[in-house]
Amino acid sequence: MARAAVPGGLSARRAWRDATLVERRPETASAVTLVLDVDDWPGHLPGQHVDVRLTAPDGYTATRSYSVAAPARGGHVELTVQRVPDGEVSTFLADGLAVGDAVRLRGPVGGWFVWRPEQPEPVLLVAGGSGVVPVMSMLRARADAAGQASGQAAVGPAFRLVYSVRAPEDVIYRDELAGLAAAGTVDLRLVHTRTAPEGEPRPAGRVGEADLIADGWSASSAPTVYVCGPTGFVEAVAGLLVGLGHAADRIRTERFGPSGP
Known part of the structure; x- marks a missing residue:
């Protein structure tokens, strides 16, 4: 299947870069958004992810992948991390990483689960738990393309988000999603x-x-x-979509570990 071109060459995307935390924003009791300033960042597309590497004083390293939560804006990369029980990397990022601290980052990664503003067709987003992170990057990119910052009405293809969460307090980006829905950027169903x-x-x-x-x-x-969401969620939703008549080659999926709704 065809893959979308991605920012930077292959060597650029494989390179590890220094990244410094410049802002932390709590999203829910278990999720936080981290804004990183990345040296020589080549840019990224909505829906892509990055690899984050932590190194302990004794030299031990741990690497995990995280979806990017916002479209490319200079050298900043936004990640929303949900704390996972017994997760050494997610726990440190959510609770221990402080403004001014440094990590290593590699990417962007992925060329299939991406959205471009020039795509003309309607878009249906289905997210489970923290699977909303990469699709939020798409929604923010659509808002940027539609001129939402200057108060213009939403234009372009229709967007709908079906967002599955365990309980109301688990909704990540609650206020921003409500604002995007009110502005007509997305038809939102929780x-x-x-x-x-x-x-x-x-x-x-x-x-x-x-x-x-x-x-x-x-x-x-x-x-x-x-x-996007936990493996079981993604497989169940994809099966429902195919059963409803959606063409399999128009269903793009991204999945992660067992946490989620």
Whole structure:
């Protein structure tokens, strides 16, 4: 299958770079956004990820991959990290990395799970838990392309996000997502799998067919679909989408470990 061109040459993307933390933003009780200033960053596309390497004083190193949470803006790379139980890297990044501290970063990585502003077709995003991070980069890029910063109305292809979380307090980027929905950048549907907010007409439960076709979003509109989350979530949603008639080659998936809704 075809792959999108990515910023920088292969050697540039394989190089490890020094990165300094310049800002921390709490998102939920277990997730934090880290803004890193990266030396000679070649840029990236919405949906790509990077490798982060930590080195202990005794020389021990640990490397993990994290999706980029915002489109390319100079030398800054934003990562939203969710603390994983017993996760040595996620715990340190979420709790121990302080402004001014340095890590090593390599990337960008990935050329399939990406979105470009010039894509004309509608886009259906389906995220589970912290799987919202790379699709948030796409939404922010769309807002940038539509001129949201200057108050213009959203233009371009229609976007819909079905976001599955365990409970209301687990929604990452809650206020920003609400703002993007109000501005018309995205049609947002929250799916609560364990605890639904009071008055919510949809009872708590996993994403089902009705969540994926509501409000006219069906296979007939031929959207490109991006699904990101834990492996089980991604496989279940992809199966539902194919069953609803979506072409398999229009479903792009990104998956990670066992944590999530």
